[in-house]
Amino acid sequence: MPTITEQARATPDKPAFIMGASGEVVTFAELDAKANQIAQLLRASGIQTGQHIAMMLKNCREFIEVVFGCSRAGVVFTPISTHLKKEETAYIINNCNARLFIASASLADVATEAAEHAPELLRKFIVGGETAGFEDWQSAVASQPSDEISDQSLGVPMLYSSGTTGKPKGIFRAPQNTDLDAPHPLKLVGAYYGFSDVTVYLSPAPLYHSAPLFYNTLNMTGGGTSVIMDRFDPEQALALIERYEVTHSQWVPSMFIRMLKLPEGIRERYDVSSMQRAIHAAAPCPIDIKRQMINWWGPVICEYYSSTEGVGFTLIDSEDWLAHPGSVGRPLTGVPKILDDEMKVLPPGEVGQIYFDEIGRFEYFDEPGKTDEAFDTRGWGTVGDMGYLDADGYLYLTDRKNFMIITGGVNVYPAEIEGLLVTHPQIADAAVFGIPNEEYGEEVKAVVQLLDHDEAGDALAGDLILWMKERLSSVKVPKSVDFMEQLPRMDNGKLYKRHLMEAYK
Incomplete structure (x- = not known):
């Protein structure tokens, strides 16, 4: 990712980012200096170009600073989900060959136990507190000079798959150009959405997820200002849009749902008219939910479909979506293909596995077998999603292949x-x-989270089944409904469904 040095020289006092909850402002000059200090610390710690570090940080200023420090030190950095347990955290630290580990003090218990099982770590740091066996990050950074290191080169992230269907996999793309002024990977996407040096971008999701990470760096390297929420809160998000006159934002469908279910008086209290592009992705958005958002915010709702692996990229704006409801658009990069189980291309309207042609190759780090499974003999790539194309070339998602239910020989897609x-x-x-x-081999099961868990019970479960029978074909209606106070959906919009499925085996 490019640096922000040019912005620091041109507009040193302009906010690079603002922490939404506290209002803390970090200017381009401050961010640039801190990135240099971090690059110096990495070198002083023995971390050289091409080596790896891992970070398990809540949304905080240090997260952004580490990203830009690694980006000018040629270091591969791996953000780890803050929701993982010690075993998965240790697995990622070891799997990515991290030599340095940084964690938030609020995650000290998991970080400490994970680090104990990562013998290759050279140094361990804690942010925002004290933890035995960890050094204080702020003090270590402050002790370093803010001069540029002598061997600057472009560092890159290596993110891990969410693990919704199995063990997380490291997704690695080596930089095509190691110069610090190399184009941002999302430069073409940014041009489509109108990102510029006057953009104010609201980031409500965890920074360890690929979309917030890439869109925030896209915005800041272009001279825009990001407003970063510590965690998503529906009313606070609306208040921040009004306060900072946000022009661009990014969401997952579960955030739309939570905002729409605010009392009408709260929704109408805030002015969101500054919004030019409200981008969403990461999970299928129910058609009715998206219609409500367009009715509320206007035709600024935009959707894309892609993946951390970067296998293809489709786009659709509000006007196009209203003409093709449910679609995730047409391709910006890659050519979508729908294949059956025999790897033959299916005609429009038929559901199969989504592949993309004309894409760059990625690798699952240190897992050549899984990398090969993601590509067919023609070099077409997939991440395991199912869908179909219409006659106009618009792509529609149904669900992940792993989540498809086969009941009595009929394919049922849970997302619907x-x-x-x-x-x-x-x-x-x-x-x-x-x-x-x-x-039938399998039956359809539903587990729901209520707005008020006290309403859970057999009577409501029966009412919900009757309600669905009026709206779905009989084969799709769940045979039973259970209630859970909190579903395992993470802040990045991903539902960790495998944890639920394992409980019902």
Whole structure:
């Protein structure tokens, strides 16, 4: 990722980013100096160009500073989900060959136990507190000079798959150009969305996720200002849009749902008219939810479909979506292909696995077998999503291949049922999956999170099934509905469905 040195020289006192909850401002000059100090610290710690570090940080100023420090030191950095347990955290630290580890003090318990099982670490740092065996990050950085290191080169992130269907996999793309002024990977996307030096970008999601990481760096390297939320809160998000006259933002569908379920008086209290582009991705958005958002915010809602692996990229704006409801658009990069189980191309309207042609090759770090499985003999790549193309070339998602339910020989896609359930006035979130059934092989199961968990019970479960029978074909209606106070959906919008599925085996 390019540096922000040019912006620091041109507009040193302009905010590079603002922390939404506290209002703390970090200018381009301050960010540039801190990035130099971090690059110096990396070298002083023995971390050389091409080596790896890992970071398990909540949304904070240090996260952004580490990113830009690594980016000018040629270091590969791996942000780790703050929701992982010690075993998965240790696995990622070891798997990415990290030599240095930085963690938030609020995550000290997990970080300490994970680090104990990562013998190759040279140094361990804590942010925002004291933890035995960890050095204080702020003090270590402050002790370094703010001069540029002598061997600057472009560092890159190596993110891990969310692990929603299995063990996380490191996704690595070596930089094509190690010069610090190399184009940002999302430069073409930024041009489409109109990012510029006057952009004010609201970032409500965890920075360890690929989209917030890449869009924030895209915005800041272009001279724009980011407003970063510590964590998503629906009313606070609306207040920040009004306060900072936000022009661009990025969301996941579960955030839309939570904002729409605010009382009408709260929704109408805030002025969101400054918004030019409200971008969303990461999970299928129910059609009714998206219509409500367009009715509320106007035709500024934009959607894209891609992946951390970078296998293809499709785009669709509000006007196009209203003409093709449910679509994730047409390709900006890559050519979508829909393949059957025999790897033959399917005609428009037929559901199959989504592949993309004309893409660059990525690798799952240190897992050549899984890398090969992601590509066919023609070099077309996939991340395992299912969908179809219409006659006009618009792509539609159905669900991940791993989540498809086969009941009595019929394919059922949970995303459609989940999309319906979240429109029910009593439901905050929903998960649908298959469980064993002796007669049909699998049956459809629903687990829902209510706005008020005290309403859970057999009577409501029966009412929900009757409500779905009025709106779905019989084969898609769940045979039973259970209630959970909090579904395992992370702040990045991903539902960790495998944890639920394992409980019902």
